Amino acid sequence: MGKTLYQKVWDAHSVGTLSDGRTQLFIGTHLIHEVTSPQAFGMIRDLGLTVKYPKRTFATIDHIVPTENQDQPADPLAAEMIDAIRSNCDDFGVTYFDLKSGKQGIVHVVGPEQGITQPGSTIACGDSHTATHGAFGAIAFGIGTTQVRDVLATQTMAMEKLKVRRIEVNGKLRPGVYAKDVTLHIIRLLGAKGGIGYAYEYAGDTFDNFTMEERMTVCNMAIEGGARCGYVNPDETTFEFLKGRPYSPTGAEWDAAVERWKSFASDADAEFDDIVKINAEDIEPTVTWGISPDHGISISENIPSSADTDDAEEKITIDEALAYMKLPAGTPIKGIPIDVAFIGSCTNGRLSDFRETAKFLKGKKVAAGIKAIAVPGSQITAIQCEKEGIDKVFEEAGFEWRAAGCSMCLAMNPDKLIGDQICASSSNRNFKGRQGSPIGRTVLMSPVMVAAAAVEGKIADARETFDVEDPAAVA
């Protein structure tokens, strides 16, 4: 019987079995940021420990960075966190992509961009969206701060092995349907807790044909479906993306690395604990209506009503979500007015997201009264967009073009919703209060759908707003 990629990577990184039965797993690549690392460095110091493999930890700053002027920390607490990560990296010899490096950005954008994220590796970061890196055929997962300490001090952590569910999507996505819709659709089908205990292997010809950035968008939200990690088997698309990146191997080492990476892909006869099959043609542009990422519906559907279900728990959930969202049950989601439009985040803040959206946004205007912001995921993404004139397309349409950071995805920086504003957002979580106002409301969707909502001032079907079915508009 063959092995899955998960099994192979797990085996290669297993140090041994701990007395409680968990595996001591070697973490080949450790990524850190300013929010979840300072306490870990504090613990290291308190215990008189040091960083065991400083070359295997990479740091950047993203959550608290102001996107209007990166150099102006919002308050003394933010300044203290910035000082802490700098001095911690200096003290222990950790590579730090700081604001002056030209390489700063959201940690899950920076890793792949630098070629640090590689197939067949284990990657941990004190951030649940670490699953993003699974797009490269890595086993990548979020950890808590005490585990950040463990990885700093030993390059290992205690970990329970997961089961593997293969999610196969086959077929061609319809025009106007994106990777974001695929991931929202999967979460809708399997639920926010459906992936607990599983790693997700995303496969099928839809994934085979996806770019690396599209694969990252799907893997990014594995955790929103409860799966701590999700991955795509490495292939030529993966190797093509990595070739020539700063931390990618070169010369003879490159060829050896590619051979090694290929060997980690799941075997054709690998057995899975579960298999789910989805037709790409069944996926519609998807938006959320509630307060959990599994509250998704297609743009043409009505907002659910608790009257639609006999399940008492589900009734409570729907009513709670609709009360918070202040949305009318049983009416179309399309046409709900918005206040804010946000394009960015580790889910959809990459070059292709801005390129694709700019194609449709060119010549259009953001509706009156809508605050629209576009936030590149990294300084490199920003510079490339600016070279291509993408920033101008956004600005001419009425978007603010910002500097790199997490921005309004979680609002630990000045970008926040105010009061009960409703935001069309390309981010990953629609939890209560997620975007910075305790009563703020989030509607998750693809970047192109956010652009459509910005232009219309209400939740819209981008295929109609931008005449997507018309081949001339798509070209």
Place this chain on the structure above:
Amino acid sequence: MAIEPITKVTGTAIHVPGSDIDTDRIIPARFMKCVTFDGLGEFAFYDVRFDPVTGEKTDHPLNDSRFDAATIMLTGINFGCGSSREHAPQSLAKYGFKAIVAESYAEIFFGNSTTLGMPCVIAKKEDLDPLKAAVEADPSLEVSIDLEALTVSGGDITIPVTIPDSARQALTSGKYDPIAELLENKEKIEATAANLAYVE
């Protein structure tokens, strides 16, 4: 770095209803602007405990003074989902919680809590509901979680619970903070690293 085994947690309890209670709700992101975990206790569930507009206390159970002394939380499905922030279990522990009984947990939250020595045990809804009702009827009811017998009891109710065996082992043997054992395996760590081409 010896730590005390945890075999039993006893105290009064509180029922915090809801499913998919995410870590943003447990500790809103703005309170993570800090370089230590100190002081997080007072911000646990902040945005549902205080009306965001008026600042007044809401009817959230944590605002019910009858449950002020509670150290065990009874809750629903997929507790602690979302962000990996350890600030969430840290804030609950610093608020005064010593253990949680729920129908299920998000994995990262579960691991973070175990490492802090805050057991998270799993109960079936049909078992948990009568216990929740008993606690709501009598806030002074002493509830006891027994990690060896794998039961939770309160008054005349005793229900079976589960917890992954590795977590149970770690808690009951006082090895829930794994750092000492991880450090002990230095040679094995280096041997593993030597076999990984990408690790220098």
